[in-house]
Amino acid sequence: MKKNYRALSKLIIFFLVFFQSSYVFLAKLPQKQIAESDNITSASDTLSNSRLSYYAKVSGVHDAGATTINIQSGAGNAPDINTNHLFPKDLVSVGPNGPTAPKTVASIVNTTSFTTTTGLTVGVSDGDAIYGTQSATHTLAFTTTSTVNEGAIRVLIPAGDQTSASNDGKPDGGTTNGFDFNSITGASVTCPTGGSVEWQAASATASAAFGSNYHAFECRFAGSLASTALTMTVGGAIKLVNPAPKSTHAQGTADTYNVKIQLLSYPQYAAIDTVTVTVSPIEAVLVSATVNPSLTFTIAGIAAEETYCGVSTSVTTTVDAVPFGEINSTSTFYNAAHTITAATNAPSGYTIKVAEDDNLRKDVSTTIADVTCDSGKACAQGGPPGTQGQWQTTSTAGWGYSLQNSTATTVAFDYNDTSGGGCAVGTTYCAKPFNCNNLSGTCSATNQADTVANSSAPSATQTFYVCYRLNVSAIQVPGYYQTRVIYYASATF
Amino acid sequence: MKKISFFLKVLLVFAVVYLPSLPVYAQTSRGLTVSPPINNLEMEPGEEKRIQIKFYNNSSESLVGFIKKADFLVLDDQGSPTLFDTTPANNKYTASSWLTLSDEKIAIAGSDSFILTVYIKVPINASGCSHYAAVFFEPANPNIAASDKQKQAETSVAFRLSSLLDISIAGAICKEKAFISKIFAPKFMEYGPIPVELSIANRSDSHITPKIYVAAQNMLKKPVDLKVLPSINVFPDAIRNYKTEIGQKWMFGSYRLLVNGGYGKTGQTLTSYIDVFVFPWKVTLAIILAIIVIVLLGKGLYQGLVKKEATMEAEIRQEKEEIEKLKKQLKSRD
Numbered sequence: 001m002k003k004n005y006r007a008l009s010k011l012i013i014f015f016l017v018f019f020q021s022s023y024v025f026l027a028k029l030p031q032k033q034i035a036e037s038d039n040i041t042s043a044s045d046t047l048s049n050s051r052l053s054y055y056a057k058v059s060g061v062h063d064a065g066a067t068t069i070n071i072q073s074g075a076g077n078a079p080d081i082n083t084n085h086l087f088p089k090d091l092v093s094v095g096p097n098g099p100t101a102p103k104t105v106a107s108i109v110n111t112t113s114f115t116t117t118t119g120l121t122v123g124v125s126d127g128d129a130i131y132g133t134q135s136a137t138h139t140l141a142f143t144t145t146s147t148v149n150e151g152a153i154r155v156l157i158p159a160g161d162q163t164s165a166s167n168d169g170k171p172d173g174g175t176t177n178g179f180d181f182n183s184i185t186g187a188s189v190t191c192p193t194g195g196s197v198e199w200q201a202a203s204a205t206a207s208a209a210f211g212s213n214y215h216a217f218e219c220r221f222a223g224s225l226a227s228t229a230l231t232m233t234v235g236g237a238i239k240l241v242n243p244a245p246k247s248t249h250a251q252g253t254a255d256t257y258n259v260k261i262q263l264l265s266y267p268q269y270a271a272i273d274t275v276t277v278t279v280s281p282i283e284a285v286l287v288s289a290t291v292n293p294s295l296t297f298t299i300a301g302i303a304a305e306e307t308y309c310g311v312s313t314s315v316t317t318t319v320d321a322v323p324f325g326e327i328n329s330t331s332t333f334y335n336a337a338h339t340i341t342a343a344t345n346a347p348s349g350y351t352i353k354v355a356e357d358d359n360l361r362k363d364v365s366t367t368i369a370d371v372t373c374d375s376g377k378a379c380a381q382g383g384p385p386g387t388q389g390q391w392q393t394t395s396t397a398g399w400g401y402s403l404q405n406s407t408a409t410t411v412a413f414d415y416n417d418t419s420g421g422g423c424a425v426g427t428t429y430c431a432k433p434f435n436c437n438n439l440s441g442t443c444s445a446t447n448q449a450d451t452v453a454n455s456s457a458p459s460a461t462q463t464f465y466v467c468y469r470l471n472v473s474a475i476q477v478p479g480y481y482q483t484r485v486i487y488y489a490s491a492t493f
Numbered sequence: 494m495k496k497i498s499f500f501l502k503v504l505l506v507f508a509v510v511y512l513p514s515l516p517v518y519a520q521t522s523r524g525l526t527v528s529p530p531i532n533n534l535e536m537e538p539g540e541e542k543r544i545q546i547k548f549y550n551n552s553s554e555s556l557v558g559f560i561k562k563a564d565f566l567v568l569d570d571q572g573s574p575t576l577f578d579t580t581p582a583n584n585k586y587t588a589s590s591w592l593t594l595s596d597e598k599i600a601i602a603g604s605d606s607f608i609l610t611v612y613i614k615v616p617i618n619a620s621g622c623s624h625y626a627a628v629f630f631e632p633a634n635p636n637i638a639a640s641d642k643q644k645q646a647e648t649s650v651a652f653r654l655s656s657l658l659d660i661s662i663a664g665a666i667c668k669e670k671a672f673i674s675k676i677f678a679p680k681f682m683e684y685g686p687i688p689v690e691l692s693i694a695n696r697s698d699s700h701i702t703p704k705i706y707v708a709a710q711n712m713l714k715k716p717v718d719l720k721v722l723p724s725i726n727v728f729p730d731a732i733r734n735y736k737t738e739i740g741q742k743w744m745f746g747s748y749r750l751l752v753n754g755g756y757g758k759t760g761q762t763l764t765s766y767i768d769v770f771v772f773p774w775k776v777t778l779a780i781i782l783a784i785i786v787i788v789l790l791g792k793g794l795y796q797g798l799v800k801k802e803a804t805m806e807a808e809i810r811q812e813k814e815e816i817e818k819l820k821k822q823l824k825s826r827d
Contacts, residue, residue: 064670171799203686211503233507293531296551297654298524319523322648338650351573360646368646394538440576448568448575456572456725470646484634490528490565490627490655493700493726 042229042273043142045052045259047242051284052255053171054132055244056080058095058124059112065119078129079173079244079402084251085283092116092132095124099169105132107471112416115199131171134242135182137235138279142261144195146273147226150266153192156214158257159207160243167206170312173244176257176409180241181206181215187326188236189217195230204234204244211445214260220269242281246390252282253285268457269467293346297489300339302465309415309467310428322468322485330474330483337467340452346491349409349455353384353488356434358441360399362479367444371398371432377422378383381433384450388413389422391431397473400433406463409455431469434485441483449467456492500571524551525630526654535661540616541726546609546656548630555599558632560609562589565627566658567728570692574657576627577818586729587658590625591615599630615660620666623699629655659700667698671755673765683772685740686718689750692734693763695727702726703763704748705754707738712746722754744771766790 056071057078068477073081086092090105094116103116140155157179160172167181181204189202198221205216217234234240246255256278263273301317302308315324315336322336344350359367372389373379374396379389402415415430417423423430435450438442451462468485509809526549536542552555564587567575581588595610611628631653674694678687687709695701705722720737727733739750747770 051675060688077722262586263603273710292528292547294549296524296526296655297652299520299650299652300553302521317650320634320650322650324648327646328813341524344530348531350530351571352576356648360648449585451569451571451573454571454573456723462726468648482648484649484651486631487650487652488576488655489652489738490574490576490629491657493529493563493567493657493659493730 013456015072015125018343024056025096037144039144039273040261041143043259043261043275043277045277046139046141046296047136047279047280047281048139048235049134049136049242050279050281051084052281053134053173053242053244054086054090054092054130055173056078056083056169057129058126058128058130060126061264062094062120062124064123066123067106067107067117067119068113068115069120069130070113071125078249079171079177079247079249083108083114085245086114086132087284087286090132093129093170094120094130095122095128097122098124098129098131098141106364107447116265124185129170132391133169133171135235135239136242137233137239138259139231139263140232140234140259140277140304142272143227143229144225144263144276145227146263148263148265148272149224150220150222151225151272152218152220152264152268152269153230153261153270154219154264155217155232156212156260156262157217157234157240158259159213159215162207162211162213164208164409167208169241170242171244174247177243178207178213179215179243182238182241184215184235184238184240188238190233190235190236191228192232193220193227195223197221197225204250206240207263215268218269223459224385225263228270232313251283254282256280271291275433290463291345293344295344295349295350295489295491296342296461297348297352297487298339299487300341302337302339306337308465309335309404311335313337313467317468324470327406327472327476329472330476331397332395332471334470335467336469337404337465339455339463339465340487341461341463342460342489344455344491345458347458348492349457349459351451351454351488351490351492353449353451354401354434355437355439355450355486355488356443357439357484359436359444359485360481360483361441361469362481363478364478366477368470368481369398370436370444371396371400371431371469371471372433373398373400373422373431377424377427379422379432379434380446381447384435384448385412385449386432386450387421388417388430388432388436390424390429391469392427392429394471397471399468399470400431401466401469402429402431403452404465404467405453406465408453408462408464409457410458411453411464412451426460429469437486439486449486452487452491508588510628511679520542523554523556523632525556525652525654527630528618530656532656532658532659533661534613535663536615537663538615538619539615541612542797544611544613544658546611547607548599548601548654549606550603554605555600555602556632557598557753558630559598560594560596560628560630561592561653562592562628564589565625565655567731570732570734570796572726572728574625574627574655575628576655577796585621586623587627588626588658591624591660592628594628598633611658613658614773615662619662621698622662622665622740624660624662625728626658626660627655628658628791629653633672656722665698667758668696668760669698669701669759670696670762671701671703671761672696672730673752673757673763676750676752676765676767678767678769680684680769680770682744683773683775684742685744685771686738686742687740687744687748687750687769687771688736688738689752689767690730690734690736690765691752691765693727694732696727697729697757700726700728701756703754703756705735705763705806707737707739707754709753710749710751712748714749717741717744717748744773745771778806
């Protein structure tokens with residue numbers, strides 16, 4: 001009895017294992033192979049432009065010449081019910097005559113209206129279509145595994161439906177969303193190369209002719225195609241039109257479309273391997289910035305014992321003062337300097353002028369004279385412009401300035417100029433007195449501010465140095481002498 | 494606790510003794526940006542308008558100063574504005590009295606900006622075509638301590654950063670008259686390109702922005718080069734200079750430099766020309782000398798060869814004669 005029981009148990013276990021294995025082998029495995037083969041690998045579809053097309057409807061009647069276009073905002077009226085996905089410079093078709101005279105978007109007024117750069121050629125009615133197409137080349141990369149003789153590669157791209165509406169060049173969105181065929185031909189499809197087979201010309205079939213909600217693009221080959229990495233492109237001179245938003249679309253979230261890549265066998269061209277890849281068109285993001293016209297002027301102090309204008313500074317300057325301090329030595333040069341920089345994006349460039357608002361004065365009648373430079377190499381106030389001259393002799397007392405260019409387009413003169421005014425060969429310190437513009441005193445001679453640097457074009461930061469020099473004679477009346485140097489910075493007119 | 498207290502006391506003593514002697518550095522850099530640097534406006538007589546001018550303090554420390562207005566004119570040939578605190582007499586371009594500033598004394602925090610509102614009211618009886626003014630920021634004067642004013646010399650330094658306003662009166666009937674007051678190029682040059690300087694004098698009621706080009710023609714009146722000059726403003730009753738270079742390094746013969754331009758709303762023209770002769774005489778002279786030397790050398794060589802040939806022919810002839818003589822002598826001996 002026990003023996004029979006064991007034999008029965010073994011038989012039951014045998015049949016259980018046998019039938020399970022048979023079911024898996026005969027039913028499940030074939031099903032998996034037929035449905036979605038993994039024999040096409042490393043597959044992708046890259047869109048050259050993943051922006052969704054725009055499709056809205058006109059709200060109200062618009063006469064010919066109108067440049068402000070209003071759109072319907074009611075939910076479900078159209079794939080797009082606001083202007084969030086419309087940007088300046090987009091081309092849009094408005095109304096039945098729109099495709100023949102597309103308009104350029106000038107600006108977005110608000111969420112339901114926008115303006116165009118030119119007026120409507122023909123008036124439009126309420127509910128007429130407004131669309132802006134976005135087109136893309138599909139670049140499909142994949143690797144086949146199965147070996148096929150005389151077969152084909154077929155790409156199936158989702159269409160809105162199987163009617164001519166999926167092949168009219170207008171974006172397809174809402175409930176009939178998909179890529180519009182846009183009358184593309186095989187000439188705009190590039191078949192793969194390589195694989196040691198002979199590739200034939202591509203064919204393109206719209207969904208209406210293909211008989212399903214897919215546009216088909218096929219490349220047949222002669223020869224035996226083994227496992228190969230291939231690339232095929234759909235879109236050339238003519239491209240598919242990207243979909244408008246789906247009816248379930250949420251702005252900022254991509255709509256997804258499944259593209260199929262198939263390996264077909266000869267002679268029926270039935271799919272033996274299929275892989276599905278996803279493409280996800282989405283709205284674009286408008287990036288904008290406004291660069292304001294501007295002019296920047298900067299003045300910086302320079303420490304003592306630095307070399308500018310070929311001499312060592314003896315005084316530390318601050319942004320608002322040149323403190324020569326106590327003058328203990330006569331017939332001695334006291335040197336100081338400032339760094340001046342200017343930058344502007346004004347088309348006409350910049351101008352910097354300088355003047356003292358009074359003589360370097362102690363009281364009504366006592367001043368330290370503006371320098372007239374060395375004997376026979378005179379400099380002078382005047383003009384503007386004044387005249388520069390050589391000032392290298394400590395026996396020449398006075399107060400004046402020189403310039404050292406660093407990166408400025410033009411400075412009025414340079415400290416080592418050997419020509420111009422009294423500066424000649426052998427000059428190592430070419431100087432000038434400040435023009436005195438009488439703004440807060442009584443100048444001994446009154447002149448307008450003198451240009452020290454300028455440019456006639458936009459310029460990045462340009463730098464030059466203004467070097468101040470004071471030399472007091474032995475008979476100078478003691479006391480506190482003061483004046484104010486004013487820099488005038490403006491755009492060149 | 495006692496140790497901490499002692500430590501604090503020592504620290505306090507050091508602070509009192511040494512801190513005042515540490516150097517205190519003044520601000521070393523001050524930068525200010527104005528935007529926009531030029532405001533081009535067109536207004537009707539009696540019209541009112543508000544514009545905004547932004548001053549941005551690029552320094553880390555705050556900046557206190559004054560906002561002022563002034564008329565400006567362009568007095569030089571570089572287009573640089575000259576500001577007038579006191580309007581010159583008979584300034585028909587004045588506009589500063591039309592401006593009202595929202596603020597006159599401001600403080601701009603470090604790395605912060607201040608937006609100034611300028612209210613412009615054009616008088617109903619405004620005459621002329623264009624009016625010009627400037628709005629500028631000027632930092633407050635530094636205070637100099639009375640104790641510092643002993644036996645010292647000091648120069649305080651200030652700046653005025655301006656935003657220019659150009660107000661055109663809409664509908665005004667404006668005279669447009671400008672001409673090329675100077676055109677200069679060297680009469681003779683060894684090599685190109687040819688430097689050209691020209692000046693445009695503007696006698697219009699308003700500033701103009703001429704579009705000018707210089708074309709170079711060769712002796713056959715064929716164009717060889719063309720330079721478009723930058724479009725820059727010429728202030729009314731002012732002159733503006735232009736400089737350019739035209740042509741290539743290697744130029745030969747006479748060239749006519751034609752200046753043509755247009756300006757104004759009524760399509761006025763500017764035209765002038767200057768003739769320039771370009772001839773690389775040093776190179777030409779060197780080539781001619783080289784040719785002469787080659788010719789002379791060739792001639793000398795040729796003549797030498799001819800002479801040598803003649804001499805050789807004579808020698809051969811003589812030798813032939815001698816041989817003939819010898820032959821005859823041999824025959825006679827036989």
